[in-house]
Amino acid sequence: MAHPVRPPVRLIVFDCDGTLVDSQATIVTCAQAAFVACGLVPPHADAIRRIVGLSLEPAMGVLLGDADDLDLSRRIAAEYRTAFFAYRARPDFDEPLFDGVVALLDRLSAENYVLGVATGKAMAGLVRVLEHHDLARYFVTLQTADLHPSKPHPAMLEAAMRETGCAADETVIVGDTTFDIEMGVRAGCRAIGVAYGNHPSAELYEAGAEHVMHHIGELTGFLAPLPAR
Template sequence: MSIRLAVFDCDGTLVDSQANICAAMERAFAALGLPAPPRPAIRAIVGLSLVEAMALLAPALPPATHVALADTYKAIFRGMREDGELDAEPLYDGLVAALDVLAADGWRFGVATGKSDRGLAHVLAMHGLADRFVTLQTADRHPSKPDPAMLRAAMARAGALPHMTAMIGDTTFDMAMARAAGVRAVGVTWGYHREEALWRAGADTIAHRCADLAGCVAA
């Protein structure tokens, strides 16, 4: 029997983490004496690996500064977690129920995220979701989205074929990654990129509520 695999993005798809990401990004730029990007710009790069995100946020700066910003961001975010400064990163309404419906229909789950291993593990443990996922792919071990490496690794780990796999995400990076990997691209509108941008990036279908996911992944 073929494995059906639903791979989820994390930030903006499973959890709403924008408050922490924006705060840490503003602190990182300030630590290097740089003006922080506006929050809409920060939200727009969520999902990319950090160096790639910094290059988009500050294209006039040299690559070495992008690396320094990424390293500073990671240190600041880790410090915020250790000091108990992180805001709650709530699951989106109806997400657990949607996972239950999909699991009952035989779907297995993975994650493909720009988060680190540590950051993803923290989020999944906080919400009691760690046991739900058979494969976890992060920026620690793969090129940034939209490179398809994370999806290819997820399918290999789960034993799933592209035509039986769906990528679920809120950004154009997720849709482009799905296209590059040859899997179904399912956009969601409760995250950080606009619906029309998801369509332009190659979404096969769009979910407006978590309750829509079961129909979208299998359509």
């Protein structure tokens, strides 16, 4: 007996940090500086990579080890922003795109996929990154942490689907963290991970990823309709 086939993918939503843009050095440097500015021991880089993808204040609460201390989490988040603005002003500041991103977006746009971004950044920060890399022209829906609850809450994906008129079974989230994958699962979407970002492949699969890519250009090979679950 043939299995029913899910509808073709229409909407592809990308995470930003660790998926499109290599911002790991920026995030680690600024998080450590924020803790030092608050008189705290700076967290290890490995711990910081674990929280990439969360919204800023919840992320700082996790690093602090006391998510209920909202006042201190807010102070650390404020110092993070201060450190980031200073870091971004450095002449050697660089947050490069991962290899293959532009070629992939060109191809997906030419094939009429609807593209979006869902990120733990604020809208102003996301727009700045997209404009810097000349990527804004590709995306029709942008969902950010200042407008929605933090990942893995599904609100960002739900908003992207509403804005584009796409159903959950027509939507794919692509991300490098378990927060991205869990967000997709909660929204009822397909979820595809990338292995070159902040969380290990095994954890992405455990969170519900259908595939984990070693290069973002592999995505087009995973977009054929799959048997319905």
